[in-house]
Amino acid sequence: MAKCLRSEEILRIEGHGEMLVKIRGGNVESVEFRVLEPSRLFEAFMVGKSAVEAPYISSRICGLCGYSHAMCAAKAVENALNLEVPDEVSLLREAIMMLNTIDSHLIHVFALSLPDFIKVKTFIEAAAKLPRQYKEAFEIKKTICDTLTRICGSSVHPVNIVPGGFTSKIDKKTLVEVSSELEEEASKAEQLIEEVIALLISGEKLDRKSNYGALADDSYPFYTGESVVIAGEKIPASKFKEKVKEVEVDYSTSKKALFQGENYMVGALARLNNHYSKLSEAARKIADQLGLKLPSTNPYLIPAAQLIEAVHCLEKASEIMRSLPTISPAEKLSEKSGVGMAIVEAPRGLLYHEYRIENGKIAEADIITPTVQNIPDIEASVKQIAEKFSKCDPSTIKEKCEVVVRCYDPCLSCSTHVIKLSE
Amino acid sequence: MKSKLKVHFYSLAGCEGCAAQLVNALVKRPELLKHIDFKQFRLIGAREESESCDIAIIDGSITNDEDEKKIMEIRRKAKTLIALGTCAVLGGVQSAVNELNISEALSKVYKKVPKAVKINKVKPLSEAVHVDYEIPGCPAEVEELEKLLVELISGAKFRLSAKSVCFECKLRETACLLDKGEMCLGPIIRSGCNAKCPALGAPCRGCRGLFEDSEVEELICTALEKGIKEDVIKDKLSIFMVKVARKYGEVFEK
Numbered sequence: 001m002a003k004c005l006r007s008e009e010i011l012r013i014e015g016h017g018e019m020l021v022k023i024r025g026g027n028v029e030s031v032e033f034r035v036l037e038p039s040r041l042f043e044a045f046m047v048g049k050s051a052v053e054a055p056y057i058s059s060r061i062c063g064l065c066g067y068s069h070a071m072c073a074a075k076a077v078e079n080a081l082n083l084e085v086p087d088e089v090s091l092l093r094e095a096i097m098m099l100n101t102i103d104s105h106l107i108h109v110f111a112l113s114l115p116d117f118i119k120v121k122t123f124i125e126a127a128a129k130l131p132r133q134y135k136e137a138f139e140i141k142k143t144i145c146d147t148l149t150r151i152c153g154s155s156v157h158p159v160n161i162v163p164g165g166f167t168s169k170i171d172k173k174t175l176v177e178v179s180s181e182l183e184e185e186a187s188k189a190e191q192l193i194e195e196v197i198a199l200l201i202s203g204e205k206l207d208r209k210s211n212y213g214a215l216a217d218d219s220y221p222f223y224t225g226e227s228v229v230i231a232g233e234k235i236p237a238s239k240f241k242e243k244v245k246e247v248e249v250d251y252s253t254s255k256k257a258l259f260q261g262e263n264y265m266v267g268a269l270a271r272l273n274n275h276y277s278k279l280s281e282a283a284r285k286i287a288d289q290l291g292l293k294l295p296s297t298n299p300y301l302i303p304a305a306q307l308i309e310a311v312h313c314l315e316k317a318s319e320i321m322r323s324l325p326t327i328s329p330a331e332k333l334s335e336k337s338g339v340g341m342a343i344v345e346a347p348r349g350l351l352y353h354e355y356r357i358e359n360g361k362i363a364e365a366d367i368i369t370p371t372v373q374n375i376p377d378i379e380a381s382v383k384q385i386a387e388k389f390s391k392c393d394p395s396t397i398k399e400k401c402e403v404v405v406r407c408y409d410p411c412l413s414c415s416t417h418v419i420k421l422s423e
Numbered sequence: 424m425k426s427k428l429k430v431h432f433y434s435l436a437g438c439e440g441c442a443a444q445l446v447n448a449l450v451k452r453p454e455l456l457k458h459i460d461f462k463q464f465r466l467i468g469a470r471e472e473s474e475s476c477d478i479a480i481i482d483g484s485i486t487n488d489e490d491e492k493k494i495m496e497i498r499r500k501a502k503t504l505i506a507l508g509t510c511a512v513l514g515g516v517q518s519a520v521n522e523l524n525i526s527e528a529l530s531k532v533y534k535k536v537p538k539a540v541k542i543n544k545v546k547p548l549s550e551a552v553h554v555d556y557e558i559p560g561c562p563a564e565v566e567e568l569e570k571l572l573v574e575l576i577s578g579a580k581f582r583l584s585a586k587s588v589c590f591e592c593k594l595r596e597t598a599c600l601l602d603k604g605e606m607c608l609g610p611i612i613r614s615g616c617n618a619k620c621p622a623l624g625a626p627c628r629g630c631r632g633l634f635e636d637s638e639v640e641e642l643i644c645t646a647l648e649k650g651i652k653e654d655v656i657k658d659k660l661s662i663f664m665v666k667v668a669r670k671y672g673e674v675f676e677k
Contacts, residue, residue, distance in 0.1 A: 012468040014439055038436035038486045039542045044528035045519035050658045056628065057662060060516045063440025063562065111446065115468060122468035124456065138450045145447060153619045155447070156440040156562040160623040167624035250538045329624055 005386075005394050009036075010402050012112040012123070014064055015412020019401055020251070021386045028386045031379045033405065035254035037412040043365040051077050051357045052162055052333045058353065058367070059157040062411060064107060066157045067100035067148075068346030069353070069367075071223055076353040077163040080340025081333070088324050089165040090224055092175075095320040096151065096158075097222035097344065098313035099144050099182075103155060104347035105268065105306035106141045108409045110134060113303045114196070116403045117203050136192045140314075143185045147178050164330035172326045182318035186282070189314055193307045194286050200304040201290060206404065208384050209297045210377055211264035214274040215345045220312065222345040229274055230259050237343045240352055246372065254412065256375040257368060263376040266349025267409065268305035269296060283312035299381050302407045306347075335360030346370050348411050371410045378408050427457075428576065431476040432464040433497060435483030435490050436545070437515060440562040441508035442466050442482055448568040455569075458576040478503045478575060481548060482563075484510040484517065487541040491551050498552040503575070506548040507568075509561040509663060513632045516561075518545045519665050556581055560616060561630035561663070567615055584615040585635050588627045591618035600626050606651050606659045611637040629663045639667060643674045 005021045016036040022029040042061055049057060054073040059066035071093050078085055115126040127134040145155035151170060152158035160167040216234055217225035227236040235243050246255040258264075272279075273295035279287065287294065287308050292301070341354035349370030356364040382401045389397050434442055446466065449455060462471045479501035485491050498504055506512045514521075520528060521544060529536050548554050558567055567583075574581040588609035592599065600607040600621055607626035609618065613634035620627050633639070646656050653675050660668035 009465065009470075011465050011470055014466070016434070016465075034539065036539060038483075038490065039529075039532070039540045040436055040486070040517040041520050041523075041528050041532050041542065042517070044523060044531045045517065047531075049519075049661065050655070053628075053658070053662060056625075057516055060438050060440075060561065063438035063443045066438065066440060107443065107446065111467060124461070124467060124469070127453075138453075141450060149619075153623045153625070154562065156443060159620045159625045162625075168622075169624070248533055248535060248537055252537060253539045255533075 003394070005398055010405060012115065012406055013410055013412065014062075015410070017410065017412050019382065019405065021382065021397065021401060023386065023390050023397075026390045028383050028390060031383045031386065032249075032251050033375055033379050033382065035252045035375075035412045037253055039253050043367060046362050046365045049362055051081070051355065051360055051362055054355060054362060054365075055161045055163070056157075056159070061367070061369075063156055064104050064411060065100065065346045065348065065351075067097060067152075068344055068351050070158050070161045071097055072342050072344045072346075072351050072353040073355070074161050074163050075223070075342035075344065076340050076355050077357065078340070079342055080338040080355050080357050081163065081336045082338065083164055085165060088327055091320050092166075092170065092324055092327055093161075094221070094223040095317040096148070098317040099148055101222060101345075101347045102310045102313050103141060103144045103148065105310050106137055106144070108347075109196070109200070109303045109306055110137045112409070113406050114199070116406060117199050117303075133192060133196060136188070137196075140185050140189050140192075143181060147181065150174070150178065162330055163333050166327060167329055169329050170327040172324065175321045175324050179318045179322035182314055182321070186311070186314035186318060190282055190286065190311060193311050194289070197286065197290055197304045197307050200307070201292065201301065203300050204400070204403070205298055206300055206381060206384060207297050208299065208381055210380070211259055211262055212270035212273040212295065213259065213264050213266045213350055213373070214271045215343060215350065220271070220275040220278040220316075222313075225343075228343055228350055230264055231262075237341050237352070240341070240343060241368075244368065244373070246368065254375065255372050257373045258376055263380050264373065265299070265377045266370050266373050267302060267347075268309050269299065269302045270349060271345065272296075272305045272308060279308070280312045280315040282315055283308050286311060299377075299404060299407050302409065306409070333360065348409055349373060369411070371412065374408055374410065378405055378410065381408075427460040428478055429473065429476045430459050430461050430464075431473075431479045431497070431501065432461060432466075433479065433481045433493075434465065435481060435494070435511070436486040436517060437483030437508065437510040439466065439482065441510075444562045444565055445480070445507070445568060448565045448572065451565060452569055452572075455572050455576070459572065475500045476502070478505060480505045480507050481511050482507045484514045485546040485548065485551055486517070487543050489541060491546070494548060494551050503555045504548075504552065505556045505558065505571070506554045507558050508563045509559050509630050509632070511548050512557045512559040513663060514545050514547045516662060518663075519661060520545050522665050522669075557583070559583075559613065559631040564616055584613060586614045587634060587637070588612045588614050588616065588618050588621070588631075590614050591616070592621050595622055597621045600624075601646065601649060604649055604651060606646055606655045608642070608659055610642045610645075611639050626659065628659060632664070633667065639671050640674050643671060647675075
C-alpha cells in the first residue's frame with residue numbers, strides 16, 4: 001500500500017500551503033505542493049479601473065514583494081502606452097527594487113529559513129540562540145525599511161509609483177543622504193553576512209540540475225532589461241508567454257509554469273548562476289572566501305545566495321542613488337490605448353505583468369509570478385529529498401521536505417493571483 | 424510579574440503585508456516580546472496547541488464559507504479579537520470582486536476552476552463576528568500597531584483617531600491635492616497614517632476607510648465643482664470602498 005504523507009500547513013512560508021508525498025515500497029510516486037491560499041481574483045477586479053492605479057492596486061497582491069508588482073505594472077503600462085521614461089527614473093526604480101529585495105531576503109533568511117539550519121523551530125527561538133546576529137540583521141532591515149518609507153511612503157506598499165515615474169519630486173539631497181546611510185550599513189553588513197552564510201552552507205546537500213531563469217541586462221538587473229535568459233536562451237518579454245506555459249491543477253489554487261515543458265528555477269540562486277561575474281566586489285569576495293562553486297545545482301544554497309545578493313544590493317543601491325540627479329514628478333497619464341508587457345526580478349524571481357488598456361482604463365490583465373514558475377522545481381526537489389529519506393520515519397521525511405520547500409521562499413499570496421490572457 | 428499575553432495570529436485572504444508590519448513592529452520594539460507569547464503564527468513558525476487565547480489577531484478578509492467558520496471558531500476561543508489591516512476591517516481591494524459575477528470573474532482567471540478555489544463573497548470580519556478592535560490601513564501602520572500592543576499589555580483601551588486625513592495634511596503643511604484638481608479622498612478618510620500619500624504627491628485612495636463624521640456627498644460635490652470628472656471620482660472611491668461608491672452613485676445624477 002502506498003504511504004501518503006501529508007504535511008500540516010507548512011510553517012514559516014508566506015501563505016497557506018501544504019504538501020502531499022506518496023511513497024510506495026520506498027519509491028516516491030508523486031509529490032503535490034498544494035497552495036491553499038484563498039483566491040482574490042485581482043486580474044478580474046482590476047478590469048475597468050484606471051491604468052494609472054495599476055501599480056498601486058497590484059502591489060496589494062503581495063505584502064513581501066509589493067514593490068515588484070508596483071514596478072512591473074508601471075513598466076508594463078508605460079510599454080503599453082509608449083511612454084518615454086527618463087533614465088534617472090529607471091535607475092532609481094532599479095535601486096529601490098534592490099532595497100526591497102534586501103528587505104524580503106532578510107525576512108526570508110532570518111525569520112523563515114535560518115531556524116532550520118540552526119535546528120530550532122521558530123524565528124523567536126532562533127533570535128534567542130543568535131542574539132547578536134539577529135540584532136544586527138534587524139538594524140540593517142530597519143535602515144532599509146526606513147529608506148523605503150522615506151522615498152516611497154511605506155516599506156510594504158509604495159504609494160508614489162505611477163506609470164511615467166513618481167508622483168513626488170525626489171531631491172538629490174535626499175538621495176545623497178540615503179546613499180550615505182546605505183554605505184554605512186553595507187560596511188557593517190559584510191561581516192555579519194559572511195558569518196551567517198557559513199551557517200547556511202553547512203546544511204543538507206542536494207545535487208539537482210535545473211534550468212535557471214533571470215532577467216537579462218549588462219548589469220545584475222532587478223528592474224532594467226527587456227528580455228530574460230532561461231537555460232541559456234535569450235527571450236524578449238514579448239515572447240515570454242510563447243516559451244513559458246501555465247497549467248492548472250485541481251489540488252491547488254495556484255497554477256504551475258513550465259519552460260518548454262521543463263522545470264526551471266527563478267530567484268536568488270538562478271540569478272546568481274546567471275550573473276555571478278557581475279556581482280559587486282564585496283559580494284564576490286564573500287562567495288569566493290566561502291568556496292561557493294557557481295553555478296550551483298543545490299537548492300539548499302538559495303538562502304545563502306540571497307545573502308550574497310543582499311551585500312551586492314546594498315553596495316549597488318547606494319552607488320546608484322549617489323549618482324542620480326533630482327527626480328521630477330511624473331506627467332499626468334493620458335487616456336490612451338495599447339497592449340504592453342514587462343518583466344522584472346521580484347525577490348523570488350521573474351515577475352511578468354501584461355495589460356491591455358483602453359482609453360486609459362485596464363481592459364485585461366495577466367500576471368505570472370515567480371512562485372508559479374518555481375512550483376514544478378520545488379516539487380522535483382522535494383521528490384528527490386523524499387527518495388533520499390524514504391526509509392526514514394514519516395515525521396523525518398516531512399521535516400526534510402519542508403526544509404527544502406522553505407529554501408525556495410515560496411510566496412503563496414502571489415502565486416494564487418495569476419491568470420491567463422485568452423489564447 | 425504579570426503572565427505573558429497568549430496571542431494567536433491568523434491570516435485569511437490578503438497579502439500578509441500586515442503580518443509583515445507586525446514583524447516590523449516587533450523588530451522595532453523587541454522588548455514587547457517579554458509580554459507577548461505567540462502561540463500560533465505561521466510566518467514565525469509558531470504552532471502550539473492551545474484551546475484559548477487572550478488575543479487573536481487576524482489579517483485578511485473572509486472569501487468563503489470555510490473561512491467564515493474558521494473565524495467563528497477563532498472568536499469562540501479568543502477573549503479579544505483584533506481585525507488587522509484594511510482587508511480584515513473593510514474587505515480590502517478584493518472586495519471589488521463583490522461587484523462582479525463571481526463565475527464570470529473565475530472564468531477570467533482559470534480555464535477550468537480548480538477544486539481548491541472556493542471564493543464566493545468578500546467580507547470584512549465584522550460581518551461574521553464581533554470585533555473588539557479594528558486597525559485599518561493598507562498596510563496597517565507600524566506606529567499604530569506598537570501603540571495597540573503597548574495598550575493591550577497595560578490593559579488600556581486603544582482608540583483610533585476620529586479626524587480626517589486632511590487634518591494631518593494641514594499639520595504637515597502639505598499642499599492640498601484637491602485644490603490642484605486631483606481626486607483625493609483625504610476629507611472623508613480616517614487619519615492615523617500621517618497623511619503619507621499626499622505628502623508624496625499621491626492622492627489618498629482611502630485605505631483606512633470612512634471616519635465618524637465623513638461627508639461623502641459633500642466631497643463628491645466639491646470635486647465636481649473643481650472640474651474633476653465623474654469617472655475619476657468613482658475610480659478612486661472604488662479602490663477600497665466599492666460599497667461607498669455604490670451607495671453614493673446617485674449623487675452624480677443630481
